Amino acid sequence: MTVPAPAPRPVILDGDPGHDDAISFLLALASPEFRVLGLTTVFGNVGLERTTRNALIVRELSGVDVPLYAGADCPLVARRISAEAVHGKSGMDGPELPTPTRGAEAGHAARFITQQVRARPGEVTLVATGPLTNLALAFRFAPDIVPLVRAVVWMGGSTDTGNWTPAAEFNALADPHAAHIVFTSGVPLTMFGLNVTHQAIAHPARVQAFRDLGTRVGEFAAVLLEFFAEHHRERYGWDGGALHDPVTVAWLLRPELFVSRPMHVILDLTNGPCAGRTVADVWNVTGQPKNVEVVTGVDADGFFALLVERLGRYS
Numbered sequence: 001m002t003v004p005a006p007a008p009r010p011v012i013l014d015g016d017p018g019h020d021d022a023i024s025f026l027l028a029l030a031s032p033e034f035r036v037l038g039l040t041t042v043f044g045n046v047g048l049e050r051t052t053r054n055a056l057i058v059r060e061l062s063g064v065d066v067p068l069y070a071g072a073d074c075p076l077v078a079r080r081i082s083a084e085a086v087h088g089k090s091g092m093d094g095p096e097l098p099t100p101t102r103g104a105e106a107g108h109a110a111r112f113i114t115q116q117v118r119a120r121p122g123e124v125t126l127v128a129t130g131p132l133t134n135l136a137l138a139f140r141f142a143p144d145i146v147p148l149v150r151a152v153v154w155m156g157g158s159t160d161t162g163n164w165t166p167a168a169e170f171n172a173l174a175d176p177h178a179a180h181i182v183f184t185s186g187v188p189l190t191m192f193g194l195n196v197t198h199q200a201i202a203h204p205a206r207v208q209a210f211r212d213l214g215t216r217v218g219e220f221a222a223v224l225l226e227f228f229a230e231h232h233r234e235r236y237g238w239d240g241g242a243l244h245d246p247v248t249v250a251w252l253l254r255p256e257l258f259v260s261r262p263m264h265v266i267l268d269l270t271n272g273p274c275a276g277r278t279v280a281d282v283w284n285v286t287g288q289p290k291n292v293e294v295v296t297g298v299d300a301d302g303f304f305a306l307l308v309e310r311l312g313r314y315s
């Protein structure tokens with residue numbers, strides 16, 4: 001007797017493309033295990049107009065027809081920061097970027113998230129790879145949806161050092177108040193911090209594997225990663241970029257490639273040197289409720305093999 005395949009998991013991909021967001025979107029859109037309900041964009045690596053334009057470009061490159069909604073263009077409280085130094089002025093410097101032929105749908109991302117979660121109670125997974133502003137707005141705008149969200153999976157934070165300040169990772173620092181709202185909401189939350197994403201380095205041999213696909217998507221990913229590597233080479237001395245965002249989607253596809261455990265995690269909302277830090281109680285010294293599943297390890301070879309296999313499905 002053949003066991004029927006599980007029904008595709010409904011997901012919404014919220015991000016700030018961004019080199020690594022773009023690859024995360026392409027991974028999800030190539031994977032039949034997901035029903036991608038839509039893409040939503042947020043300010044972050046660059047301003048909202050450019051993250052949205054980049055998401056439109058990625059949607060067209062994928063050839064998959066999903067709705068796309070723009071969201072927040074600034075944080076809830078903090079001053080807006082951006083990462084042109086890492087991603088370039090466009091937010092996706094490196095490859096030739098075509099002008100999108102189709103724009104975003106009318107309406108705010110937070111409203112779209114709210115509508116979709118209400119329509120599918122208990123089913124929708126929110127995969128966030130930028131500042132958590134859209135999710136926080138939805139949770140504040142419609143508190144009724146919080147218990148209806150199946151899960152939030154977020155690339156952000158760190159259990160140790162930061163990458164934008166010595167203490168804070170970019171997505172957390174870009175909107176720490178939004179992260180605080182999500183972290184204290186009670187929603188099932190899995191966090192991929194720098195402590196794990198810095199284990200997933202796209203070194204030249206891994207970049208070549210994308211190029212060896214011999215496809216538009218393979219070449220696009222390879223050129224993205226070659227540009228992305230430049231910042232990491234200068235800053236960390238690594239021979240490739242840390243491929244942060246796609247680990248979220250990869251975990252949903254192949255959780256066995258990852259190691260995680262529950263921890264108590266809070267956001268530092270002060271304006272001091274640790275502003276925006278995700279303070280993870282790694283050794284449970286507080287005995288506080290463990291509100292976050294914190295990912296601590298990844299089989300990097302398995303992760304990149306999955307990425308190449310799935311991106312290889314684009315013609």
Ligand code: RIB
Pocket residue numbers: 016018019020021044045083129130131155163169170171244245
């Ligand atoms: O700190 C890395 C994160 O910040 C990634 O999501 C990257 O795209 C940027 O948004």
Ligand code: CA
Pocket residue numbers: 015016017018020021044045129130245
């Ligand atoms: Ca991102």
